[in-house]
Amino acid sequence: MKERPTMHRREFLRNFSRKIPTVLTLATIPIHKLAAAVEGEYKASDHAYAMGVDIHKCIGCGKCADACKTENKVPREPHFFRTWVERYVVPDEGPARVDSPNGGINGFPEQGEQNDVLRQFFVPKLCNHCQNAPCVQVCPVGATFTSEDGVVLVDDTYCVGCRYCIQACPYGARYLHPTKHVADKCTFCYHRITDGLLPACVEVCPNQARVFGELGQRSSPLRRLLRFNDIIVLKPGLNTEPKVFYAGADGEVR
Amino acid sequence: MSRIPQQVIPLVVIFTLALAALIVGRQLLVPESFGDLGHYRADAVGEVAALDISYAGAQACLDCHEDIYDTKQEGHHQGLSCETCHGPAANHAEAPDEFLPLVPRGRDYCTPCHGYNPARPSGFPQIIEENHNPGESCLTCHNSHNPATPESPQECAACHRPIVNQKLVSHHTNVECTTCHTVPDEHMSNPRLVRAKRPTEPETCGQCHSRSANSSKNIPRIDMQTHGNRYNCWDCHYPHSPEANR
Numbered sequence A: 001m002k003e004r005p006t007m008h009r010r011e012f013l014r015n016f017s018r019k020i021p022t023v024l025t026l027a028t029i030p031i032h033k034l035a036a037a038v039e040g041e042y043k044a045s046d047h048a049y050a051m052g053v054d055i056h057k058c059i060g061c062g063k064c065a066d067a068c069k070t071e072n073k074v075p076r077e078p079h080f081f082r083t084w085v086e087r088y089v090v091p092d093e094g095p096a097r098v099d100s101p102n103g104g105i106n107g108f109p110e111q112g113e114q115n116d117v118l119r120q121f122f123v124p125k126l127c128n129h130c131q132n133a134p135c136v137q138v139c140p141v142g143a144t145f146t147s148e149d150g151v152v153l154v155d156d157t158y159c160v161g162c163r164y165c166i167q168a169c170p171y172g173a174r175y176l177h178p179t180k181h182v183a184d185k186c187t188f189c190y191h192r193i194t195d196g197l198l199p200a201c202v203e204v205c206p207n208q209a210r211v212f213g214e215l216g217q218r219s220s221p222l223r224r225l226l227r228f229n230d231i232i233v234l235k236p237g238l239n240t241e242p243k244v245f246y247a248g249a250d251g252e253v254r
Numbered sequence B: 001m002s003r004i005p006q007q008v009i010p011l012v013v014i015f016t017l018a019l020a021a022l023i024v025g026r027q028l029l030v031p032e033s034f035g036d037l038g039h040y041r042a043d044a045v046g047e048v049a050a051l052d053i054s055y056a057g058a059q060a061c062l063d064c065h066e067d068i069y070d071t072k073q074e075g076h077h078q079g080l081s082c083e084t085c086h087g088p089a090a091n092h093a094e095a096p097d098e099f100l101p102l103v104p105r106g107r108d109y110c111t112p113c114h115g116y117n118p119a120r121p122s123g124f125p126q127i128i129e130e131n132h133n134p135g136e137s138c139l140t141c142h143n144s145h146n147p148a149t150p151e152s153p154q155e156c157a158a159c160h161r162p163i164v165n166q167k168l169v170s171h172h173t174n175v176e177c178t179t180c181h182t183v184p185d186e187h188m189s190n191p192r193l194v195r196a197k198r199p200t201e202p203e204t205c206g207q208c209h210s211r212s213a214n215s216s217k218n219i220p221r222i223d224m225q226t227h228g229n230r231y232n233c234w235d236c237h238y239p240h241s242p243e244a245n246r
Helices: A009-039 A063-072 A134-138 A164-168 A200-204 A221-228 B008-029 B043-049 B058-064 B066-073 B082-086 B090-094 B157-168 B185-189 B203-209
Strands: A049-054 A083-091 A097-099 A117-126 A144-146 A152-154 A210-214 A244-247
Touching: A049 A117, A049 A221, A063 A083, A063 A200, A134 A144, A134 A164, A152 B043, A200 A210, A200 B082, A210 A221, A221 A244, B058 B066, B058 B082, B058 B090
Parallel strands: A049 A244
Antiparallel strands: A049 A210, A083 A097, A083 A117, A144 A152
């Protein structure tokens, strides 16, 4: 019969004590990961954001443009907007007349006597967060980019302020920040959505004309909007593949 | 050594130095996380995400003001976020006593949404500020958290102002809305659920426009049998402004 290997108690304790740090480290890793999973640590690749705009619901109050300026500290002067509201007045003949006094923040004054108006409506505008974004393509330094969750962002510590992206954007969604001297634009309120909040414009919209959500989510207000409406994107011919979808907009909307 | 041509040695030195300069230069100039996720600085994503918020979101308000939330849920303002009227309140949610949000009381807080504008969608309640109890605060009659008036408005213009205004300057100015539309009483208090009815057959227009109609001589008449053949009247005419300028 073979002799059983023996281990003295002292030897066992010495060996065991050497392993304690390893065992403890190994034990803590899953706990950290577990905690992260419980807290819902943000993982960008799990998300794909988009916005829907229902033209029939927009009342042109301008609360969105105002809230955007507050939330994102956009300069208050006109001409600096991350989002704004346009009024389209379609006459009997000829092209639509479009105006947006101070982005709609102070309302839309009546335009006086107009006998040739066929219909009129409001169109909220913002960065379309294109899948195939021209602004990202032209940036010479890689300061603007599409994040993993599909939001086009600007790295304002890296932007050199060359304005190429402002020229390239077919939607006029970018401006040069007057004091920071970098390109600035809508981020879908990235600091809010990654925190589980709605973008400021969607939060304050009184008539739910703006709907925000994830494209992959099968039951959501965005999904409902996309399902039950005739949807267009702006300037589809440019192949930018926007992720802002307009319901109830027609060919007049540019 | 003699096998390597003499002129190659300085070239090798120059190329090595250039390569070293390139590597060192890249290390110094390219930011740390550049290229981790794409042709951009991956850390920038976190920097944008870490910005401060100003609007706390309706959920944060509900945590303390459940009573107001309940009131709001009963009325037409149920879809409205608190901060639409009360302004950004993230600091109030952080330190409730230190910062107080706006408590708007003036008329100018309601009119940005409810002032008449012809570009607003029909059905959205709108007033003409000069005619609607001028000088009075909106809060005298309306509770902003549940803004239904003590009595439901009986005139259609309260919500359908653009259509009423259009009709007002048309030949149909004297035609009551109810001549053509049947309006259930419930529509006044619950407009989105109980709809007013549109006419379904040409006879509605025939009340005045058919050859045999008992109406004023000046009203244009048509032969109900042949006019417009298989189309309904409103397929061609817009009843709220019927060919006003033509």
